[in-house]
Amino acid sequence: MEFPELNDANNFQLYTPFIGWLAIYIGLRLRITPSENDK
Numbered sequence: 001m002e003f004p005e006l007n008d009a010n011n012f013q014l015y016t017p018f019i020g021w022l023a024i025y026i027g028l029r030l031r032i033t034p035s036e037n038d039k
Helices: 008-038
Strands: none
Touching: none
16 A cells, blocks of 8 residues: 655654554553552
């Protein structure tokens, strides 16, 4: 699959939300894990 119309700027805009949600997901995982261990 090739998308010649997409340039680096468009790719950055497409991946930024995904990376953001991935970072939030990892952050929540790291924050929840210690709470479960403290019980």
